[in-house]
Amino acid sequence: MTTATLESRKNRTALLALAAAAGMLGLGYAAVPLYQLFCQVTGFGGTTQRATESEAAIAERLGQAAGGQEISIRFDGTVAPGLGWSFRPEQVTDMVTIGQRDMAIYLAKNNSNRPITGTATFNVEPEQAGAYFNKVQCFCFTEQTLQPGQEVRMPVLYFVDPKALDDPNMEGVEQITLSYTFHEAKD
Incomplete structure (x- = not known):
């Protein structure tokens, strides 16, 4: 494997990890309003x-x-x-x-x-x-x-x-x- 290919794979892995972390952070902020919406629609709780x-x-x-x-x-x-x-x-x-x-x-x-x-x-x-x-x-x-x-x-x-x-x-x-x-x- 060449150095350029290895570097490209590391960058892609880092970007995927960053995107996953940003997605989890976004879901963390959206969890409360989404839960409230779910409860209002279904009568849950x-x-x-x-x-x-x-x-x-x-x-x-x-x-x-x-x-x-x-x-x-x-x-x-x-x-x-x-x-x-x-x-x-x-x-x-x-x-x-x-x-x-x-x-x-x-x-x-x-x-x-x-x-x-x-x-x-x-x-x-x-x-x-x-x-x-x-x-x-x-x-x-x-x-x-x-x-x-x-x-x-x-x-x-x-x-x-x-x-x-x-x-x-x-x-x-x-x-x-x-x-x-x-x-x-x-x-």
């Missing part, structure tokens, strides 16, 4: 779905055709340590008709002496229900700023997709829990 008003209207018609079956929804609200807020559902449980839009109200109060902007993370249990729990409007879609002592009512407009009735993984599910945790928003 209890991630809820977002729906439009027209999708809610279609689900309502499908729910009526399914015979008006009901399911219990449990609401949970917590705050991250150090937030300075109190946060809880106005009503802890509700019976809803599958496919019908319903509204839950959460109450939040800034107990501190400074304005605080919070952002909510959320999930649904059992995990398999995440693919069927649809939020039409939610305070969790945007950051919320509360002034010192301010108390607000935060609505969530949601429905349970009637397709849940056809999923064998949803058999025996009698209650879905919607949980929110408020964290202080990062600047």
Whole structure:
């Protein structure tokens, strides 16, 4: 083997190793947004779905055709340590008709002496229900700023997709829990 051929092979190997390292670095940065997208599309890990008003209207018609079956929804609200807020559902449980839009109200109060902007993370249990729990409007879609002592009512407009009735993984599910945790928003 000639010196030129050997040098060419070393350069090609070095370029391939560099390309592989750059690709792994790129995948490392893309992993979080790709995972979030995957969870939003599939409901994996209890991630809820977002729906439009027209999708809610279609689900309502499908729910009526399914015979008006009901399911219990449990609401949970917590705050991250150090937030300075109190946060809880106005009503802890509700019976809803599958496919019908319903509204839950959460109450939040800034107990501190400074304005605080919070952002909510959320999930649904059992995990398999995440693919069927649809939020039409939610305070969790945007950051919320509360002034010192301010108390607000935060609505969530949601429905349970009637397709849940056809999923064998949803058999025996009698209650879905919607949980929110408020964290202080990062600047």
